[in-house]
Each structure stands twice: as structure tokens, then as C-alpha cells.
Amino acid sequence: MDILSSCYLFKGLSPLQIENLARISNETSIEKDAWLFHEGDAANCLYLLADGSVDLLTTIENDVELPTARLRTSGDCFGTGALVEPFQYSLSARCAEAADVLTISRDDLAQTLEKDSKFGKIVMGNLAGHYLERLREARQELKIHFKILLKVMRF
Numbered sequence: 001m002d003i004l005s006s007c008y009l010f011k012g013l014s015p016l017q018i019e020n021l022a023r024i025s026n027e028t029s030i031e032k033d034a035w036l037f038h039e040g041d042a043a044n045c046l047y048l049l050a051d052g053s054v055d056l057l058t059t060i061e062n063d064v065e066l067p068t069a070r071l072r073t074s075g076d077c078f079g080t081g082a083l084v085e086p087f088q089y090s091l092s093a094r095c096a097e098a099a100d101v102l103t104i105s106r107d108d109l110a111q112t113l114e115k116d117s118k119f120g121k122i123v124m125g126n127l128a129g130h131y132l133e134r135l136r137e138a139r140q141e142l143k144i145h146f147k148i149l150l151k152v153m154r155f
């Protein structure tokens with residue numbers, strides 16, 4: 001339950017709501033270099049890291065993998081495409097080392113969100129805040145790259 005309560009998505013949930021989440025969570029051990037999912041796959045599960053590390057990657061030009069993040073902290077979640085339409089993973093996930101993960105199926109989570117509207121409001125609000133922060137970070141990165149491009153073009 002500590003893993004669930006440490007995840008940004010579940011901040012603000014009551015102990016009972018966390019307990020209900022724990023009931024629909026399954027722990028799985030994954031070997032090093034195993035793929036959990038690929039970019040564009042149907043997002044059937046939300047994942048939370050319990051132990052180990054997971055790389056999030058995107059593919060550029062067919063076969064070039066670009067790492068976007070390495071998750072190492074217990075409670076880090078990924079696969080949030082399972083929460084929003086079109087229910088597809090926007091990145092790929094591969095174990096950088098052997099890992100233990102919690103999985104929550106999209107269907108079980110959707111039922112929980114429907115039964116408890118307060119739960120749904122908290123989770124989706126946390127997700128929106130996280131996405132806005134990621135958008136802000138992406139804009140900052142884009143500005144940096146654009147400035148470099150402008151300097152190169154001026155020479």
C-alpha cells in the first residue's frame with residue numbers, strides 16, 4: 001500500500017480508497033531487458049514501480065530508440081495511457097534491470113473511478129497536473145533547441 005500512496009496519481013486519496021486500489025493491484029516480477037509494452041500498443045494496464053528500474057523510450061526513424069526517462073523510485077507510475085482515450089501507450093517501457101511492478105487493469109480502474117466519483121476527480125486532477133508540468137518541461141526543452149538552431153543558422 002505504501003507504493004500506491006506514494007504515487008503522484010493517488011495523492012489525496014483516503015486510506016480506504018488506497019485499500020480499494022490495493023485489492024485490484026497485482027504484483028509482477030519482470031526480468032532485465034523485458035518489454036512491458038510498446039509505443040502505440042493498447043493501454044490495458046497502469047503500472048507502478050515497486051523495485052528495480054524501467055526505461056521509457058520513444059522510437060525515431062523506425063529503429064532508433066530515444067530514452068525519455070529512467071524510473072527508479074518506488075511508486076513511480078507509467079502507462080497512464082490506460083486512463084485516457086484512445087487508451088494507447090505514448091511511449092515504450094523496458095526493464096533496465098529486473099523489476100517488480102504493480103499492475104492495475106484499465107477495466108478495474110475504470111470501474112473504481114465510476115463507483116467513487118471523488119476518487120475519479122482526485123486521480124484525474126492529479127493526472128492533469130502532471131501532464132501540464134510535462135508540457136511545461138517540453139516547451140522549455142523546445143526553446144533551448146530552437147535557440148541553438150537559431151545560433152547555427154546565423155553563422
